[in-house]
Amino acid sequence: MPSIENKPVKRYSRSLGLKILLAIVLTIIILGLLATLTTYFTSRNVLVDVQTTDLINATITESQETAQVFTQSQNLVKSIASQANIVGFMSGQATEMDMEHVVKHSLLEDYNIGQAYSSIYLINSDGLTILSTDKTFEGKNYGFRDYFIKALAGEPYVDVSVGVTSNKLGYYFSHPITNSNNQVVGVAVVKLKPEIVSQTISNQTKEGIEVMLVDEYGVVIYSPEEDKVFHSLGP
Numbered sequence: 001m002p003s004i005e006n007k008p009v010k011r012y013s014r015s016l017g018l019k020i021l022l023a024i025v026l027t028i029i030i031l032g033l034l035a036t037l038t039t040y041f042t043s044r045n046v047l048v049d050v051q052t053t054d055l056i057n058a059t060i061t062e063s064q065e066t067a068q069v070f071t072q073s074q075n076l077v078k079s080i081a082s083q084a085n086i087v088g089f090m091s092g093q094a095t096e097m098d099m100e101h102v103v104k105h106s107l108l109e110d111y112n113i114g115q116a117y118s119s120i121y122l123i124n125s126d127g128l129t130i131l132s133t134d135k136t137f138e139g140k141n142y143g144f145r146d147y148f149i150k151a152l153a154g155e156p157y158v159d160v161s162v163g164v165t166s167n168k169l170g171y172y173f174s175h176p177i178t179n180s181n182n183q184v185v186g187v188a189v190v191k192l193k194p195e196i197v198s199q200t201i202s203n204q205t206k207e208g209i210e211v212m213l214v215d216e217y218g219v220v221i222y223s224p225e226e227d228k229v230f231h232s233l234g235p
């Protein structure tokens with residue numbers, strides 16, 4: 001017959017075994033949770049890094065493509081401003097043949113390849129538009145515009161704004177027209193259509209990435225979401 005003294009020992013052994021088993025189970029659960037959390041945060045960080053890299057690359061690509069469009073327009077207006085017949089026309093020293101070529105044959109139209117520009121025009125030193133591919137610009141004074149003021153001071157300039165004549169957004173590229181004495185006799189301006197820039201951006205944008213173009217003041221001038229256009233990114 002079993003001794004009575006052995007029963008507490010068995011209960012104690014069983015209780016100790018359960019505690020050890022429970023400790024092992026808890027340890028496994030805790031380690032499993034730690035492993036899961038570690039995997040989650042590591043995966044999330046990797047995903048964030050990948051998304052950040054994609055955004056950086058998209059920004060670089062878009063800025064380079066847009067810069068090319070801007071550079072082409074800057075080179076175009078510079079070329080117009082440097083043409084001898086244009087300089088002669090603006091300085092009042094054009095020959096009759098040059099006058100006829102510039103005015104009657106619409107010389108400025110020849111520069112509007114692909115109709116990328118809503119207007120190409122020449123402004124005299126008083127700010128008055130004397131010739132334009134868009135005839136509604138002729139006779140209008142744009143002496144208050146930054147692109148005219150800067151160019152008249154001898155500085156090529158780029159501006160984006162809504163036209164006072166057309167009431168449409170445009171990218172303005174201006175360049176001083178100087179005579180043989182290096183005097184500024186007028187300003188050449190090309191107004192790039194906004195869709196040229198927006199198409200350039202949208203053609204390069206990956207799915208799932210929203211690219212916006214803002215001016216120097218943080219105002220959105222292009223976004224695939226129209227309700228963001230002309231709104232500020234923030235203070």
